[in-house]
Amino acid sequence: xxxxxxxxxxxxxxxxxxxxxxxxxxxxxxxxxxxxxxxxxxxxxxxxxxxxxxxxxxxxxxxxxxxxxxxxxxxxxxxxxxxxxxxxxxxxxxxxxxxxxxxxxxxxxxxxxxxxxxxxxxxxxxxxxxxxxxxxxxxxxxxxxxxxxxxxxxxxxxxxxxxxxxxxxxxxxxxxxxxxxxxxxxxxxxxxxxxxxxxxxxxxxxxxxxxxxxxxxxxxxxxxxxxxxxxxxxxxxxxxxxxxxxxxxxxxxxxxxxxxxxxxxxxxxxxxxxxxxxxxxxxxxxxxxxxxxxxxxxxxxxxxxxxxxxxxxxxxxxxxxxxxxxxxxxxxxxxxxxxxxxxxxxxxxx
Amino acid sequence: xxxxxxxxxxxxxxxxxxxxxxxxxxxxxxxxxxxxxxxxxxxxxxxxxxxxxxxxxxxxxxxxxxxxxxxxxxxxxxxxxxxxxxxxxxxxxxxxxxxxxxxxxxxxxxxxxxxxxxxxxxxxxxxxxxxxxxxxxxxxxxxxxxxxxxxxxxxxxxxxxxxxxxxxxxxxxxxxxxxxxxxxxxxxxxxxxxxxxxxxxxxxxxxxxxxxxxxxxxxxxxxxxxxxxxxxxxxxxxxxxxxxxxxxxxxxxxxxxxxxxxxxxxxxxxxxxxxxxxxxxxxxxxxxxxxxxxxxxxxxxxxxxxxxxxxxxxxxxxxxxxxxxxxxxxxxxxxxxxxxxxxxxxxxxx
Numbered sequence: 001x002x003x004x005x006x007x008x009x010x011x012x013x014x015x016x017x018x019x020x021x022x023x024x025x026x027x028x029x030x031x032x033x034x035x036x037x038x039x040x041x042x043x044x045x046x047x048x049x050x051x052x053x054x055x056x057x058x059x060x061x062x063x064x065x066x067x068x069x070x071x072x073x074x075x076x077x078x079x080x081x082x083x084x085x086x087x088x089x090x091x092x093x094x095x096x097x098x099x100x101x102x103x104x105x106x107x108x109x110x111x112x113x114x115x116x117x118x119x120x121x122x123x124x125x126x127x128x129x130x131x132x133x134x135x136x137x138x139x140x141x142x143x144x145x146x147x148x149x150x151x152x153x154x155x156x157x158x159x160x161x162x163x164x165x166x167x168x169x170x171x172x173x174x175x176x177x178x179x180x181x182x183x184x185x186x187x188x189x190x191x192x193x194x195x196x197x198x199x200x201x202x203x204x205x206x207x208x209x210x211x212x213x214x215x216x217x218x219x220x221x222x223x224x225x226x227x228x229x230x231x232x233x234x235x236x237x238x239x240x241x242x243x244x245x246x247x248x249x250x251x252x253x254x255x256x257x258x259x260x261x262x263x264x265x266x267x268x269x270x271x272x273x274x275x276x277x278x279x280x281x282x283x284x285x286x287x288x289x290x291x292x293x294x295x296x297x298x299x300x301x302x303x304x305x306x307x308x309x310x311x312x313x314x315x316x317x318x319x320x321x322x323x324x325x326x327x328x329x330x331x332x333x334x335x336x337x338x339x340x341x342x343x344x345x346x347x348x349x350x
Numbered sequence: 351x352x353x354x355x356x357x358x359x360x361x362x363x364x365x366x367x368x369x370x371x372x373x374x375x376x377x378x379x380x381x382x383x384x385x386x387x388x389x390x391x392x393x394x395x396x397x398x399x400x401x402x403x404x405x406x407x408x409x410x411x412x413x414x415x416x417x418x419x420x421x422x423x424x425x426x427x428x429x430x431x432x433x434x435x436x437x438x439x440x441x442x443x444x445x446x447x448x449x450x451x452x453x454x455x456x457x458x459x460x461x462x463x464x465x466x467x468x469x470x471x472x473x474x475x476x477x478x479x480x481x482x483x484x485x486x487x488x489x490x491x492x493x494x495x496x497x498x499x500x501x502x503x504x505x506x507x508x509x510x511x512x513x514x515x516x517x518x519x520x521x522x523x524x525x526x527x528x529x530x531x532x533x534x535x536x537x538x539x540x541x542x543x544x545x546x547x548x549x550x551x552x553x554x555x556x557x558x559x560x561x562x563x564x565x566x567x568x569x570x571x572x573x574x575x576x577x578x579x580x581x582x583x584x585x586x587x588x589x590x591x592x593x594x595x596x597x598x599x600x601x602x603x604x605x606x607x608x609x610x611x612x613x614x615x616x617x618x619x620x621x622x623x624x625x626x627x628x629x630x631x632x633x634x635x636x637x638x639x640x641x642x643x644x645x646x647x648x649x650x651x652x653x654x655x656x657x658x659x660x661x662x663x664x665x666x667x668x669x670x671x672x673x674x675x676x677x678x679x680x681x682x683x684x685x686x687x688x689x690x691x692x693x694x695x696x697x698x699x700x
Contacts, residue, residue, distance in 0.1 A: 099610055107610045107635055109586075169636070236459075260449055260457045263638070269630050276623040279616050282641030285457055286519070288613070289639050291632030 006131030009048035032071035038129035039064025040340035062129025084144035088157035103298040145308030152313030163190035165295030174198035179241035186244035188338040320346035356481030359398040374471040382421035388479035389414025390690035412479025434494035438507035453648040495658030502663035513540035515645030524548035529591035536594035538688040670696035
């Protein structure tokens with residue numbers, strides 16, 4: 001076991017504070033990464049504050065991890081010391097079920113998340129990326145393109161793949177008319193990715209002050225979803241809508257914008273249920289409401305390579321580790337464009 | 351214009367009574383059918399009693415129509431006098447939109463239903479199959495297989511195609527595990543059809559007294575959906591679930607039975623909304639909730655031919671026209687196995 005420094009939540013009501021904990025030794029198939037940057041995902045806040053009622057304390061959040069390889073096990077093939085590398089939401093799975101066999105480890109019933117999952121190596125829970133080092137099985141380590149800004153790559157590991165996977169699964173591309181609901185951490189990535197895939201992209205927001213930004217990010221059109229007249233112009237016209245809003249809201253105003261056989265995919269689980277959706281809207285055009293969870297490892301690598309090819313990263317604001325609690329408060333107010341990323345060098349000087 | 355006899359509802363609160371009305375003359379592309387049998391669909395009752403708040407009175411219900419051709423227009427190619435023929439829920443559409451071009455007239459924005467739709471020929475509303483004659487454009491007339499019992503074919507025109515279309519669309523076949531929720535008019539057809547398609551069929555019901563019947567109809571297994579232990583055995587195992595229950599109920603107990611990428615398709619619009627479905631259930635296995643509406647004309651013919659090949663008809667109880675009001679009351683009590691069909695020869699003796 002080796003000592004690692006990080007930031008921890010000891011309970012739902014306390015701020016995150018410095019913490020020293022142990023990680024396993026580097027096994028034959030493990031990659032040891034010095035963490036350089038870690039994105040701040042809304043899931044980190046949900047978990048730190050036990051808003052999903054499943055947190056085991058102490059919890060070290062963080063699953064948008066990029067850094068440099070500092071050691072590799074004897075059987076590691078794809079990485080060597082000095083390489084850039086990343087770890088996302090997943091750090092292990094059963095490897096044998098049909099989901100794993102299909103490269104969709106995120107749907108494996110035994111998936112191990114990068115934090116707050118039982119850790120078979122330490123007997124404790126997994127600890128995430130708010131720390132200076134992580135050790136992960138090679139299968140769950142991503143190659144990071146060198147041509148992109150490293151800090152701005154970090155959020156691709158969650159916000160990027162969470163939106164890329166459904167856009168690909170529902171075959172978004174040239175000729176598609178795609179709606180993105182919400183312009184936050186997920187939404188701003190979805191706009192960039194769908195645009196790069198060649199789709200006609202419409203961003204739905206309740207905030208008129210986001211119009212300009214959405215267009216800069218790649219939206220062909222922006223619709224204020226509170227305005228029924230604007231919405232009506234798009235009735236029955238969308239092939240696919242990716243709804244990134246995790247707060248409870250009326251889904252019907254979006255399902256009725258889908259074409260026949262169109263799908264609205266939800267990325268977020270709201271704390272309070274959405275109003276019950278109109279079944280009439282589904283039946284009368286054979287529409288679908290679906291969900292999607294992050295993405296598998298193979299697809300995450302594909303997404304990173306796609307981002308390198310299209311020069312896509314997240315829009316970020318870099319913060320020091322000690323400022324993470326303030327960042328949480330600002331995130332709750334929507335005061336972030338569009339992702340905080342912790343510069344992990346600021347942890348060393350504690 | 352020609353005089354036709356039928357049965358009509360004059361208001362939401364009145365019983366159906368005899369009625370004489372006019373139909374158009376036989377046009378160049380029209381087929382005139384002497385109606386021999388007409389199925390009694392729950393939609394007939396909803397419409398007669400204005401439960402969907404869209405009924406224009408007087409209304410002549412009936413859209414499960416079979417009979418014999420008594421005249422054809424000069425340009426009719428597929429039918430001749432003496433042929434068996436049928437008319438289902440649709441009697442016209444725009445013919446040019448993408449839905450019509452794809453043979454999915456049921457999703458056309460200008461679809462004309464067989465009853466209670468504006469009738470461009472008479473300036474009134476369309477009048478349905480509770481009558482002794484109907485005149486319909488050849489495109490919307492179905493060929494009826496001669497080898498099947500004619501009365502028992504009538505319900506295929508709605509209950510049959512409404513379940514056949516989603517089973518085909520979601521590619522049910524050998525190797526599929528398919529759930530059917532509810533054993534009524536739709537459900538009993540869904541069990542027969544899914545079984546004939548080669549799927550492993552599980553019928554969900556709240557009534558233990560339906561177990562034997564479901565197995566006779568083709569179910570491989572029957573699960574009492576109120577029993578959590580029985581339900582738990584089927585977690586994450588279904589490729590597709592067709593939910594035929596139009597009453598408000600908890601959808602989550604079914605969505606959690608779907609495999610990754612599985613779909614539950616809803617056939618019914620409940621009068622009161624379903625409880626809001628769990629988004630968690632959708633996201634964690636990329637599951638989908640969809641809707642489906644009857645079927646297009648081409649697919650309806652395919653369904654009739656499939657039924658002839660597999661010797662499938664509806665289980666029916668034949669009634670006289672004058673007994674339709676009593677049949678409605680029995681339908682509301684679930685006292686029908688599984689479809690009432692009106693013998694239209696009983697109309698003539700009024």
